[in-house]
Amino acid sequence: MERKVFGLGDIVQMKKPHPCGTNEMEIIRMGMDIRIKCTGCQHSVLIPRAKFEKNMKKVLHSAEGGAENN
Numbered sequence: 001m002e003r004k005v006f007g008l009g010d011i012v013q014m015k016k017p018h019p020c021g022t023n024e025m026e027i028i029r030m031g032m033d034i035r036i037k038c039t040g041c042q043h044s045v046l047i048p049r050a051k052f053e054k055n056m057k058k059v060l061h062s063a064e065g066g067a068e069n070n
């Protein structure tokens with residue numbers, strides 16, 4: 001099992017795509033709850049951290065520059 005590392009400003013891919021068809025979300029707030037914004041329709045949702053970690057598939061772009069793709 002890999003550890004999921006994410007931070008503010010990261011673009012993440014969720015397991016379930018947003019109803020608008022986009023599967024990329026940007027983390028716009030960190031805390032007990034995580035606020036993510038759909039990059040397609042700009043809709044934002046606040047979800048508990050545990051649920052976010054469960055539903056998040058992977059980090060596509062890290063704002064910190066720690067590219068872990070390929």
Ligand SMILES: [Zn+2]
Binds near residue numbers: 043
């Ligand atoms: Zn959307």
